[in-house]
Amino acid sequence: MRKQFKKIIQLTTLSSLLVLTACGGNEPAGDQDAQTEGGAVKADIGVVSYISGPGAAYGEAITNGLKLAQEEINSNGEVEINLVVEDSAGKQDQALTAAQKLMNSENVTAIIGPTLSTEMNVVGPEADINGVPIMGTSTTAEGIPQIGEYVFRNSLPEALAIPAAIDKAMEKYDAKKVAILYGNDDVFTKSGFDTMKAAAEEKGLEILTIETFQKGQSDYNAQLTKIKGLNPDLILASALYNEGAVIMGQARKMGIDVPFVGGNGFNSPEVINIAGDAANGLIVATPWYGEKDDQKVQDFVTKYEEEYGKKPDQFAAQAYDALYIMAEALKNAGEADRDAVRDALAEIQGFNGILGEFSFDEEGDVVMEPTVLVIEGGAFKVFE
Amino acid sequence: MLIEQLINGITLGSIYAIVALGFTLVFGVLGIINMAHGEIFMFGAFIGVVVTASFQGPLWLAFLAAIAVTAVMGYLLERFALRPLRSKQGVSHLAPLISTIGVSIFLENLSHHLFGAGNHPFRASFAEISFQIGSITVYLVQIVIFVISILLMYSLSFWLGKTKAGKALRATAENLETASLLGVDVKRTITMTVIIASAMGGIAGILVGMAFNSVTPQMGLSIGLKGLAIIILGGMGNVKGAMVGGLILGLAETFIVVYGDSGYKDAIAFAAIIIILLIRPQGLFGQKISA
Numbered sequence: 001m002r003k004q005f006k007k008i009i010q011l012t013t014l015s016s017l018l019v020l021t022a023c024g025g026n027e028p029a030g031d032q033d034a035q036t037e038g039g040a041v042k043a044d045i046g047v048v049s050y051i052s053g054p055g056a057a058y059g060e061a062i063t064n065g066l067k068l069a070q071e072e073i074n075s076n077g078e079v080e081i082n083l084v085v086e087d088s089a090g091k092q093d094q095a096l097t098a099a100q101k102l103m104n105s106e107n108v109t110a111i112i113g114p115t116l117s118t119e120m121n122v123v124g125p126e127a128d129i130n131g132v133p134i135m136g137t138s139t140t141a142e143g144i145p146q147i148g149e150y151v152f153r154n155s156l157p158e159a160l161a162i163p164a165a166i167d168k169a170m171e172k173y174d175a176k177k178v179a180i181l182y183g184n185d186d187v188f189t190k191s192g193f194d195t196m197k198a199a200a201e202e203k204g205l206e207i208l209t210i211e212t213f214q215k216g217q218s219d220y221n222a223q224l225t226k227i228k229g230l231n232p233d234l235i236l237a238s239a240l241y242n243e244g245a246v247i248m249g250q251a252r253k254m255g256i257d258v259p260f261v262g263g264n265g266f267n268s269p270e271v272i273n274i275a276g277d278a279a280n281g282l283i284v285a286t287p288w289y290g291e292k293d294d295q296k297v298q299d300f301v302t303k304y305e306e307e308y309g310k311k312p313d314q315f316a317a318q319a320y321d322a323l324y325i326m327a328e329a330l331k332n333a334g335e336a337d338r339d340a341v342r343d344a345l346a347e348i349q350g351f352n353g354i355l356g357e358f359s360f361d362e363e364g365d366v367v368m369e370p371t372v373l374v375i376e377g378g379a380f381k382v383f384e
Numbered sequence: 385m386l387i388e389q390l391i392n393g394i395t396l397g398s399i400y401a402i403v404a405l406g407f408t409l410v411f412g413v414l415g416i417i418n419m420a421h422g423e424i425f426m427f428g429a430f431i432g433v434v435v436t437a438s439f440q441g442p443l444w445l446a447f448l449a450a451i452a453v454t455a456v457m458g459y460l461l462e463r464f465a466l467r468p469l470r471s472k473q474g475v476s477h478l479a480p481l482i483s484t485i486g487v488s489i490f491l492e493n494l495s496h497h498l499f500g501a502g503n504h505p506f507r508a509s510f511a512e513i514s515f516q517i518g519s520i521t522v523y524l525v526q527i528v529i530f531v532i533s534i535l536l537m538y539s540l541s542f543w544l545g546k547t548k549a550g551k552a553l554r555a556t557a558e559n560l561e562t563a564s565l566l567g568v569d570v571k572r573t574i575t576m577t578v579i580i581a582s583a584m585g586g587i588a589g590i591l592v593g594m595a596f597n598s599v600t601p602q603m604g605l606s607i608g609l610k611g612l613a614i615i616i617l618g619g620m621g622n623v624k625g626a627m628v629g630g631l632i633l634g635l636a637e638t639f640i641v642v643y644g645d646s647g648y649k650d651a652i653a654f655a656a657i658i659i660i661l662l663i664r665p666q667g668l669f670g671q672k673i674s675a
Binding site: 052053054055056057060184211212213214215216217218219220221222223225226228229242243245246249250253254255270273274275276 | 385388389392393395396493496500501502503504505507521523592595596597598599600601602603605606637638641642645646647649650
């Protein structure tokens, strides 16, 4: 009943929302010809991102990362990229409309985005049919690059990240029994949960209970009290950081002090901002570690902080690397042609970005080593 | 564990009840479902966050500021979204509903711009005060929420039933024209009702912020819909019904997690409402309307 009513309301408001959001978030497309003109390869890259709505923080980080990379790439002079940003508002229909608008524009060579795996599931096939290379920078669910030849991603899939984190946590804490908690109304957290459950079963962990919650919920006491009564060694939580941080806050408050293992969406410095000390003991596997002793990484962090006043999260970092990968492909292709760029993307191997050494496998999926981190004393540290 | 869950359920239920009281007050007088109530509630919570976190103000100041801001919002809502529709001939009775939906979308996006998309923690030392009874931890906030909801219910009942202003309000609810012929300042009564209902939403917002330590621009919608379900369950426009309905929904949601599957939390809670309504279509405390 609630869902239906919500739907009715959403439908009645959708049209007005669409009108409202359609006005914002556009950047004028460059009027120059997207062709090679004296050395630099010029190209318009479309961006579909989650800029307004509940997950606007992801879109913000992603577009910030892209813009930073764009500045650097353009000042290098080999490739000149113009970004055409569209808002998807986290909605499949809007993501599709935005992507179609970009694909129908002759100038757009490739698309970066959309933000959510759910959005990619509708946008990906469309891009593949139209022969427009598309690269997700934050789409970590199963099966994304398998959509088609033109679909890529540079975001570490949950299927690699979660088992790595569980492995390390099991070793360190000698864990036998776990409780699982996940958001059941989001494809991303649901897919994270499937991966967690499969990994836990495979490693012979006893699953005491599986609890769920919904987006935007603020009271998790009922689920947590139940989990507390069962005394798990670890809590596996597939949650986005907004909900995840509140869950940890409430858990620590009621005296649950076992470590949490989270998925990709849980991995954000925001968890520490929101939950404070309660965030200690969160274990995540990540492609991105901002404290890494690497000149490239440190330069990026400093520049990003100067520009936007906060530390970059993995979404910013992945977007940053994605545009560099795109630029590399454009350079290798030598022209802003959609098919040529696709082929050049598929050939990228051993690309050295701020996330580490990166390659595409034959399906356009990620090949790289995740780093396992833990929050200790209010900061992410390498988990050993 | 059982008693802890009972406390969880009562806390949640009391919050639902306070939100539903604001709904029921506006519905009882104006016959309007105020869809912006959830968003006003959310603003109350944000004002609490701003006062305690950004300005390091004391908690009582946060309460006062939230009440003041949400009361002003209530006034603006009445003045600009409801009153223009009331004075015009031939306006559909659904128009105020739609206009409050518009206000709710506006407020949600406004809070996005003002406060940002993320979750804001509510750091009040008051929220950390707890005591131990046996193996059970009880937070003072949980008791305060329950007490405030009961107090609000009784003062509302008293106000509506025993005071002159309350009588004027009920007369307005009965019939706008007649009440105004009998010398009731209808305009003032309606404005006051919306303001009081909004201020109650603001109080509920701060309480939720303290209890769950989570404030987001999206929190209004889901709690608004639950408030709506509760006043239907308790009987439209009925103060006691809102209280009991809130507690029933809060406890039902909590105990489904305890004994069943948390995935069915909302489904079973709302299924229970449908069943109750099949047996008592007027709601638990509602009067039968004879045609």
